Amino acid sequence: MSTVARLSIExxxxxxxxxxxxxxxIELIYGELRQMSPIGVPHEYAVDELNEWxxxxxxxxxxxxxxxxxxxxxxxxxxxxxxxxxxxRLDYTRYRPTSADVLLLIEVSDSSLAYxxxxxxxxxxxxxxxxxxxxxxxxxxxEVRRQPVGKSYEDIRIYNIGETxxxxxxxxxxxxxxxVFGA
Numbered sequence: 001m002s003t004v005a006r007l008s009i010e011x012x013x014x015x016x017x018x019x020x021x022x023x024x025x026i027e028l029i030y031g032e033l034r035q036m037s038p039i040g041v042p043h044e045y046a047v048d049e050l051n052e053w054x055x056x057x058x059x060x061x062x063x064x065x066x067x068x069x070x071x072x073x074x075x076x077x078x079x080x081x082x083x084x085x086x087x088x089r090l091d092y093t094r095y096r097p098t099s100a101d102v103l104l105l106i107e108v109s110d111s112s113l114a115y116x117x118x119x120x121x122x123x124x125x126x127x128x129x130x131x132x133x134x135x136x137x138x139x140x141x142x143e144v145r146r147q148p149v150g151k152s153y154e155d156i157r158i159y160n161i162g163e164t165x166x167x168x169x170x171x172x173x174x175x176x177x178x179x180v181f182g183a
Contacts, residue, residue: 046181125145143157
């Protein structure tokens with residue numbers, strides 16, 4: 001696939017405001033518009049469970065839980081829309097959270113698994129996202145990526161049903177992996 005043109009975040013935002021993407025799931029990655037995969041039932045269920053767990057457990061005086069909302073990565077001309085993001089509790093009425101604001105970022109993956117492990121992981125590592133989880137629908141596990149160095153993560157661990165996983169910034173919290181898959 002060749003790139004015809006690259007967009008800036010400002011151009012992307014103007015296109016959003018003018019309604020160009022109405023009824024389409026689009027995100028800006030490395031200056032390129034990318035159509036997002038449709039969301040299936042297991043994906044929806046996992047996002048619902050992550051949302052409920054986040055709201056019930058995140059310290060909401062310090063964390064804002066965002067579901068399928070954008071994060072601005074200006075240094076890479078990217079505006080991804082992760083399924084779940086825990087960001088610092090700030091006023092985001094005039095700008096998107098940046099990588100410096102992200103405390104936990106989660107992508108739920110089924111058909112997008114290779115993309116989330118590849119291009120998305122490189123993107124998030126490059127900007128220093130310290131806690132990136134991939135909820136792997138196919139294999140019913142959570143892949144946790146930490147310690148970003150350059151374009152990759154040094155620490156990758158798999159958590160299976162029967163185990164719990166904790167956010168890096170809030171280690172006293174525990175998500176039972178099975179709840180995300182209805183187990």
